[in-house]
Amino acid sequence: MSVDPGNDEVRDAFRQAYQIVTDQIPASTVEWPLLPTVGLFDRPPEHRRRGVTVAVSLLLLGAAFFGGRYFAGESEVAATGLLAAQDEESAEARAVQDGIGYPSPSEGAIAAALAFEPGLVDPSVARAVVIFADETTVDLRVEVRADEFCHWFGVVGRVEAGVLVWRGGPVLGCAG
Amino acid sequence: MRDEEIYRKHREDLVRYAAVLVGPADADDVVSAVVLRTLARRRLSDLDDARPYLFRAVLNEARSRLSRRRDPPHVAEIGVIDSDPRFEVLDAVLELPTQQRAATYLVYWADLSISEAAMLMGIRPGTVKRYLFLARRSLKGALHER
Numbered sequence: 350m351s352v353d354p355g356n357d358e359v360r361d362a363f364r365q366a367y368q369i370v371t372d373q374i375p376a377s378t379v380e381w382p383l384l385p386t387v388g389l390f391d392r393p394p395e396h397r398r399r400g401v402t403v404a405v406s407l408l409l410l411g412a413a414f415f416g417g418r419y420f421a422g423e424s425e426v427a428a429t430g431l432l433a434a435q436d437e438e439s440a441e442a443r444a445v446q447d448g449i450g451y452p453s454p455s456e457g458a459i460a461a462a463l464a465f466e467p468g469l470v471d472p473s474v475a476r477a478v479v480i481f482a483d484e485t486t487v488d489l490r491v492e493v494r495a496d497e498f499c500h501w502f503g504v505v506g507r508v509e510a511g512v513l514v515w516r517g518g519p520v521l522g523c524a525g
Numbered sequence: 526m527r528d529e530e531i532y533r534k535h536r537e538d539l540v541r542y543a544a545v546l547v548g549p550a551d552a553d554d555v556v557s558a559v560v561l562r563t564l565a566r567r568r569l570s571d572l573d574d575a576r577p578y579l580f581r582a583v584l585n586e587a588r589s590r591l592s593r594r595r596d597p598p599h600v601a602e603i604g605v606i607d608s609d610p611r612f613e614v615l616d617a618v619l620e621l622p623t624q625q626r627a628a629t630y631l632v633y634w635a636d637l638s639i640s641e642a643a644m645l646m647g648i649r650p651g652t653v654k655r656y657l658f659l660a661r662r663s664l665k666g667a668l669h670e671r
Contacts, residue, residue, distance in 0.1 A: 356661065358668060359661050359664050359665055359668065360633050362614050362618075362664055362668060363618065363629050363630075363633040363634065363660075363664065364633055364634050365611065365614070366611070366614055366615045366618040366619075367545050367618075367629075367630050367633070367634040368634070369603060369605065369611065369615055370544050370545050370548075370549060370603055370615075371541045371544055371545070371549070371634075373544070373549040373603050374540060374541065374544050374549040374552055374553075375549065375550065375553070
């Protein structure tokens with residue numbers, strides 16, 4: 350026989366439900382969600398994002414380098430290629446995916462190689478979002494289309510001196 | 526206080542908050558995205574009060590992400606199977622609109638006052654009360670059916 354639950358029972362049910370959810374939060378290996386603190390937190394206040402067009406070099410990522418490994422927390426990866434970023438108001442870089450492969454959420458590895466060339470645009474498979482840019486560095490998030498289960502799977506990186514570096518930045522996981 | 530210290534001070538609370546909004550697997554990412562975006566514009570230490578700013582930003586980010594997803598967080602993501610007696614309640618809670626989950630989490634789990642919850646959500650206390658009422662009504666239905 351069911352009983353109309355009172356407010357105390359409802360409140361307890363909420364507390365129990367949220368305890369269950371918060372108990373499932375995975376332990377994070379990322380203490381600070383960003384990249385090495387070189388420059389980022391020491392920036393003088395006047396280094397703000399400005400409308401800049403930044404052309405940087407990115408290395409082609411080899412699928413073999415990543416194959417089968419969880420990316421988050423791995424050692425740094427240097428990558429170069431060409432990334433043409435728009436200004437901060439339209440901060441999506443143009444990119445093309447070279448067809449080597451796609452991230453596999455189930456394997457937790459980023460298998461795709463990213464090749465960026467200005468003028469070759471395929472935003473449906475790869476995109477880079479500029480988060481911050483100044484004269485010497487570009488912070489960006491690179492996302493690659495995965496499979497039907499997980500549409501975008503990405504990492505946070507920074508370009509320094511023309512080299513794209515990922516250093517344990519969070520794997521963004523699945524997003525719609 | 527330096528930005529990193531501010532982050533460390535609030536991170537755990539923010540991740541828990543994000544977890545009930547978007548699910549535990551994506552919580553870290555939501556918080557990271559919020560902090561990244563904030564730091565792109567200003568220092569955390571420049572904010573008069575970082576805590577409500579960050580909580581509001583997490584809620585906005587969560588709502589933005591959920592609007593792009595086909596489905597809200599599901600009980601299966603939490604690892605509770607349907608034979609578990611907690612399944613129906615958890616399912617009902619996760620089905621609540623994001624704002625109602627936010628309000629009930631802050632008041633019923635985090636034990637904040639209505640005013641404190643309103644500040645963190647960036648809404649009026651009366652609106653928090655309404656969310657709580659609606660959420661309680663929804664969950665009562667789920668409990669009643671057990």
